[in-house]
Amino acid sequence: MDKRKNELLTTNELLFTLIGCIIGAGILSLPNSIVAEAKQDGWISTVIGSLYPLYVVMVGSIIIKRYPDQNIMEVSKQCLGKVFGGFLNLMFLAQFLVYVVGVIGAANSILRVYAVWFMPRYKITLVLVMLIVYGCMQGLKVIAKINILMFFFIALITLSSTMSIRYGSILNLRPFLGAGLDKIIKGSIESAFSYGNMELLLVIYPYINNRKAIIRTALYATAIITFIYTWTVFATTLYLGPDIVPQSLWPFFFVSESVKIPAITSFRFVYMAFWTLIIFKTATTQYYASTAVFNNLFNRIDRKYACLLLAPLILFIPLLFENEVARRDLFSKLMPWVTLFNLFYITLLAVLAAIKRKTAPGGTTKG
Amino acid sequence: MEFENLDTVLQSLAKAVGDHLPLKVKRIQIGQVVPLQAAVIYMDGLVKNDVISRDILAPLMLHVKEQVMPGENTATYLSDRYIAISGTLLKHDIEKTADGLKAGKSAVLLEGSAEIILLDTEGGEFRSITEPLSETSLRGSREGFVENLDTNLAMLKREIxxxxxxxxxxxxxxxxxxxxxxxxxxxxxxxxIVNSVREKINAIDVDSVMGTGTVEQYIEDSTYTIFPQVIYSERPDRVASRLLEGKIAVLLQGTPFAFTIPALFVEFFHTIEDYYERTVTANAIRLLRLLSLFFVTSLPSIYLTFIKYNAELIPIDFVVPIVQSRTGIPLTPFLEILVVEILVEILREGGLRLPSKIAQTISIVGGIIISDAAVQAKVVSPSTLLIVGITTISSFVIPGQEMSFTIRILRFPMLVLSNMMGIFGIATGYILLMVHLLSLRSFGVPYLTFYRGDLKDTLFRAPLWQMNRRPEAVPNENAVRQKKTKKQP
Structure with missing residues (x-):
């Protein structure tokens, strides 16, 4: 038994980790902002929005091919020097943390609204952060397996939402392309923010056992995410109509609750347990990425300690959000910058990697 | 070492065996003219006396019609020609002879010979092979391991x-x-894995090991986890089937419980019957076990969450009866459930080690009289009793005592978490469990892991003719279990 091989991620684990890092409780609120812009054509915007993760994978593939043994942080230091490269890595760390904070903040609101109204925010945050830190300390392999397990919940929820079709009206989706091209584009920019975190691929690619399948797997992941996102927006619009969707903070919740089984009043109980697990998985995977970048910045500090060191940040910042609306307002201003930074960071490094390949063919990849 | 004097050798042998352990010594004379002085030594109770009389004493004392001279080859000559026992060893070493005597062998000492003849006369009383009590089977073999290691190994050799x-x-x-x-x-x-287990066993340096349970604790990876990392069995067929999956069995003299390693989480919910039953029925039973697992860990905590925090989620027709049944009960829902749960555990533990006739009384007194009185006395509500009853019965569906006990214990922290945080607490419990199970290892092998090929035998079981490969989760050298044994429809 090759012990090291045992520690590397399999193709399946990579696939589900990428999906798990991106799809989280965000799909509950996903249709809200998109449909507000693109109305009944929100689902088309969602398909177009997938260009963002696709871009990250395609441009990232240049880096992956050029530096198969180093992750993006090392590439950054190597291409841009320790100071500037390190600074960009710090920003890269910050953007992952922004996502974690966002997920925890959103989780707080969902849980308080739908399940644990009796718990104060700080208690929910504290418990969530403790779970995330504990999960994150167990390492990438365990996180990958959590993601595999959790994908079944996501699949189950997606599947159960198909029940809503019989209550929906096709009129809600008409007229097709009626929202206008500019609105659809605006909507797709909005949706692109939800596709964030494909950047995780560039952090973990040296730990995959089948190097040849990395890009293919990432593309599969993108396809599955696009499908689930599009279905979410489509089903929600079909069920609620483009006018009601923007009125609800978590419109998809209505769709997933449309399952009716005799003797069970509501599936909410089951769903809330599922959502808590899904939220945990998303935040843990993103937090893993943060600690991995941190570990790269400060080599001396073990990644497990990094999990503890960064914990105060994800514990206190979510407490600053007054409510869900304020949180969304802040994030709607923040996300464009985060996304722009990621685009800049990845494109810059890919260009440098491509130039280096031209100037030094067959150059060593050892750092 | 030259053994000149029989008495000196006898004394040193007695000393090696232990001063306070009585050895049976039968002095004999072998041959005619000038008989050779000899002694047959054994420990009472560990040997088959009739074998000693028939196959050692009788030929040596009565059938040697020649003069036997003391010398280098005397021992070989006698054992080749006169001793009619298959297991014959010649030893020079007093210590090894003493070990043999303690294991039920008999020794023949010869005057003037450096060699001791060690003969396989192991006997004594052992329990005969019976049906295993803790793992009865409807369609499987009725053979269970016994306390004798050789018999157990023989049973395995017969299987494979x-x-x-x-x-x-x-x-x-x-x-x-x-x-x-x-x-x-x-x-x-x-x-x-074999090397690491061998190393761990060799490293055990203790006074005594009395059961496989102690060996397990000396060699397991994680001591402080609640989950068992080895699978116990009394059944040779189960151990054999696990050996064929690339696992290792550990058997110990003196106990009918063998264990196999590495053990995976899902395997604790499998029984050997699953493979003897038809595919569809076997899967239905596995589904039932899965449901029971969910009931045992979560039903009391879900019930608690419903009545304490989320009454709006109780189906409307149930609200009135549940609320009515709880009127006048001074205990909080949490305490109420906890009291009944602990009572059930006490009843179970009490009944476990009692003779079966008294245990029946306990279950009647405990189950019927006490629970009825508790409801009458307004200590618990009937609905709570129902929930705890379902939980208790479900816990019997989980095969294997060790995992059943673990799962039963787990419902207490789940109950506390749901009391504190409602549904979020239950989810927290599941997250902790999930992360713990995924990070746990049994002898270096991940305790819970997912391989696509292994789905054929995890929660459900594929038809036997489809299980062409051994489980991937346990590393093995030979992945192919069977070629296509049946033409696929």
Whole structure:
């Protein structure tokens, strides 16, 4: 038994980790902002929005091919020097943390609204952060397996939402392309923010056992995410109509609750347990990425300690959000910058990697 | 070493065996003209006396019609020509002879010979092979392991006649000198795991090992986890089927419980019957077990969440009866459930070690009289009793005592978490469980892991003719279990 091989991620684990890092409780609120812009054509915007993760994978593939043994942080230091490269890595760390904070903040609101109204925010945050830190300390392999397990919940929820079709009206989706091209584009920019975190691929690619399948797997992941996102927006619009969707903070919740089984009043109980697990998985995977970048910045500090060191940040910042609306307002201003930074960071490094390949063919990849 | 004087050798042998352990010594004379002085030595109770009389004493005393001269080859000559026992060893070493005597062998000492003849006369009383009590089977073999290691190994050899079946012997315990056997199939098992287990067993340096349970604790990976990392069995067919999956069996003299390693989480919910039953029915039973697992861990906590926090989620028709049944009960829902749960555990533990007739009384007094009185006295509500009753019965569906106990214990922290945080608490419990299970290892092998091929035998079981490969989760050297045994429709 090759012990090291045992520690590397399999193709399946990579696939589900990428999906798990991106799809989280965000799909509950996903249709809200998109449909507000693109109305009944929100689902088309969602398909177009997938260009963002696709871009990250395609441009990232240049880096992956050029530096198969180093992750993006090392590439950054190597291409841009320790100071500037390190600074960009710090920003890269910050953007992952922004996502974690966002997920925890959103989780707080969902849980308080739908399940644990009796718990104060700080208690929910504290418990969530403790779970995330504990999960994150167990390492990438365990996180990958959590993601595999959790994908079944996501699949189950997606599947159960198909029940809503019989209550929906096709009129809600008409007229097709009626929202206008500019609105659809605006909507797709909005949706692109939800596709964030494909950047995780560039952090973990040296730990995959089948190097040849990395890009293919990432593309599969993108396809599955696009499908689930599009279905979410489509089903929600079909069920609620483009006018009601923007009125609800978590419109998809209505769709997933449309399952009716005799003797069970509501599936909410089951769903809330599922959502808590899904939220945990998303935040843990993103937090893993943060600690991995941190570990790269400060080599001396073990990644497990990094999990503890960064914990105060994800514990206190979510407490600053007054409510869900304020949180969304802040994030709607923040996300464009985060996304722009990621685009800049990845494109810059890919260009440098491509130039280096031209100037030094067959150059060593050892750092 | 030259053994000149029979008495000197006898004394040193007695000393090696132990001053306070009486040895049976039968002095005999062999041959005619000038008879050779000899002694047959054994320990009472450990040998078959009739074998000694018939196959050692009678030929040596009565049938040697020649003069036997003391010399170098005397021992070989006598054992080749006169002693009619198959297991014959010649030893020079007093210590090894003493070990043999303690294991039930008999020794023949000859005047003037350096060699001691050690004869296989092991006997004594052992329990005969009976049906295993803790793992009864409806359609499987009725054979269970016994306390005798040799009998157990023989049963395994009968199950697997493969030439690659390997048995390694160890002696554990400085004082108990207990025999332990490590059994595996050499061309299936992963050599790294065998090596690590061998190392761990060799590192055990204790006074005594009395049961496989103690050996388990000396060699397991994680001591402080609640989950068992080895699978116990009394059934040779179950152990054999696990050996064929590339696992290692550990058998110990003196206990009918063998264990196999590495163990995976899902395997604790499998029984050997699953493979003897038809595919569809076997899967229905596995589904039932899964449901029971969910009931045991979560039903009390879900019930608690419903009545304490989320009454709006109780189906409307149930609200009134549940609320009515709880009126006048002074205990909080949490305490109420906890009291009943603890009571049930006490009843179970009380009944466990009692003779079956008294245990029946306990279950009647405890189950019917006390629960009825508790409801009458307004200590608990009937609905709580129902929930706890379902939980208790569900816990019996989980096969294997060790996992059943673990799962039963788990419902207490789940109950506390749901009392504090409602549904979020239950989810928290599941997250902790999930992360713990995924990070746990049994002898270096991930305790819970997912391989697509292994889905054929995890929650459900594929038809036997489809299970062409051995489980991937346990590393092995030979992945193919069977070729296509049936033409696929």
């Amino acid at each position: 006649k493969d030439s690659a079946l390997a048995i390694e012997h160890f002696t554990l315990g400085r004082r108990s000198r207990t025999d332990l056997a490590l059994v595996y199939i050499s061309n299936i098992v992963d050599p790294d």
